[in-house]
Amino acid sequence: MINILQKRFKYVFVDEMQDMAKHQYDLLEKLFAGAPTGGYQRIGDKNQAIHNDESDMADVWKERNVKELNGSHRLNPLIAAIVEPLALNAIKITGSKSNSDGTSIDIRPVMLVYNTASVNKVIPKYAKIINDLIAAGKINPKSENIFKAVAWTTSRAGDRSGIFKLNHYYPDFSKEQLKLQINYSCLESYLHYYETGPAKLASIRKSILNGLLKVFRLENIQNPDNGRAFTKKTFIEHLKTTHFSIEQKFKLYLYLTAKKVAENKIAEALTLYVRLIKATLKRFGVNISGSKPFIDGKHTSGTTTASAPIIKPANQYILDGVTIDISTVHAVKGQTHTCTLYMESFYQIAVDSKGQYESSRIADQLQGIALPATAHDYIKQSLKMTYVGFSRPTHLLCFAIHKLRYDQLYSGKPETAKWNIVQV
Numbered sequence: 001m002i003n004i005l006q007k008r009f010k011y012v013f014v015d016e017m018q019d020m021a022k023h024q025y026d027l028l029e030k031l032f033a034g035a036p037t038g039g040y041q042r043i044g045d046k047n048q049a050i051h052n053d054e055s056d057m058a059d060v061w062k063e064r065n066v067k068e069l070n071g072s073h074r075l076n077p078l079i080a081a082i083v084e085p086l087a088l089n090a091i092k093i094t095g096s097k098s099n100s101d102g103t104s105i106d107i108r109p110v111m112l113v114y115n116t117a118s119v120n121k122v123i124p125k126y127a128k129i130i131n132d133l134i135a136a137g138k139i140n141p142k143s144e145n146i147f148k149a150v151a152w153t154t155s156r157a158g159d160r161s162g163i164f165k166l167n168h169y170y171p172d173f174s175k176e177q178l179k180l181q182i183n184y185s186c187l188e189s190y191l192h193y194y195e196t197g198p199a200k201l202a203s204i205r206k207s208i209l210n211g212l213l214k215v216f217r218l219e220n221i222q223n224p225d226n227g228r229a230f231t232k233k234t235f236i237e238h239l240k241t242t243h244f245s246i247e248q249k250f251k252l253y254l255y256l257t258a259k260k261v262a263e264n265k266i267a268e269a270l271t272l273y274v275r276l277i278k279a280t281l282k283r284f285g286v287n288i289s290g291s292k293p294f295i296d297g298k299h300t301s302g303t304t305t306a307s308a309p310i311i312k313p314a315n316q317y318i319l320d321g322v323t324i325d326i327s328t329v330h331a332v333k334g335q336t337h338t339c340t341l342y343m344e345s346f347y348q349i350a351v352d353s354k355g356q357y358e359s360s361r362i363a364d365q366l367q368g369i370a371l372p373a374t375a376h377d378y379i380k381q382s383l384k385m386t387y388v389g390f391s392r393p394t395h396l397l398c399f400a401i402h403k404l405r406y407d408q409l410y411s412g413k414p415e416t417a418k419w420n421i422v423q424v
Contacts, residue, residue, distance in 0.1 A: 186297025
């Protein structure tokens with residue numbers, strides 16, 4: 001079987017190799033490594049190997065004939081200079097990102113220094129900084145901007161007092177609200193909310209179908225087989241049995257719309273989405289009527305049209321038109337943001353006199369000091385987590401750190417000159 005598979009797949013390219021679990025890695029190695037002809041190319045960044053199993057630090061990817069890709073079209077030079085020393089596996093990072101008109105991005109990263117009483121003001125301060133940058137013309141408000149605030153850990157029962165996690169910065173944060181919703185206030189919102197990771201395209205498809213089914217409910221279209229509202233499953237089955245001639249065309253438009261969303265081309269996706277809905281309604285002998293306000297609504301600041309109820313966006317902070325999505329680092333892995341706020345959070349016991357927060361565990365590396373070979377796994381995890389979080393934004397990186405840790409570890413240090421220091 002191995003011989004047959006090697007002949008069938010002569011050239012094998014594996015993207016995001018760092019996300020492979022050991023059993024997946026071993027299987028690919030057994031099938032394709034050392035094939036007598038063809039090629040087996042693994043592509044990825046070992047520094048971004050963070051998994052849901054936070055205790056898993058096994059380095060399963062064994063390197064051979066490494067070719068480094070050093071240029072980053074996401075990071076600008078100022079952010080690249082911060083991210084590079086955080087790489088657990090040393091790599092040169094050249095920040096090549098510029099503004100759409102070719103000009104340099106000259107937004108210096110920001111340290112937001114908070115105290116215990118002001119921790120819940122960190123995200124509002126971050127939102128104000130973004131608004132100020134928009135007003136100064138350094139962020140284009142007409143672009144499809146993505147603003148995120150992330151932390152590694154979230155609160156759970158039994159946490160002792162006096163520690164900071166994501167819920168302390170944003171008390172309304174809910175892990176449940178990170179899950180895909182089925183009811184938003186306008187059609188466009190269904191193109192903005194989906195799960196990331198290996199099932200990203202499937203999650204986008206599911207969200208698109210949820211929006212279509214809401215249009216059905218607003219137009220009072222029911223399943224003729226049972227007189228009930230369609231579900232995603234019953235609608236696809238009905239399409240297959242009753243409208244077989246258009247099933248493939250429907251699926252093609254569904255895929256093309258999802259692909260545009262995955263490419264972050266929301267305006268193009270919305271055009272395809274509305275076209276898909278109109279064509280589908282036509283098959284049911286219905287024109288857009290009761291769903292028109294829902295379809296025409298704009299996903300801007302969480303507002304909606306007068307005819308539809310306002311649905312509070314999941315885990316969002318909104319200030320003067322700027323919407324900040326609140327999330328965990330794991331949930332934003334692989335994403336590109338315009339601006340990212342990384343909020344330090346408590347994790348496990350203190351090790352190697354480095355404390356219990358990323359800010360203290362990575363302080364030496366941010367100052368250009370190499371990681372010792374004997375470093376504890378928690379230090380390595382903190383480096384990986386901040387490397388992933390810090391490497392999301394194209395324009396602005398913010399890092400929230402408590403004043404006690406800032407005064408002890410960062411104040412007056414030469415490398416801190418790379419940051420703007422803002423008191424919260």
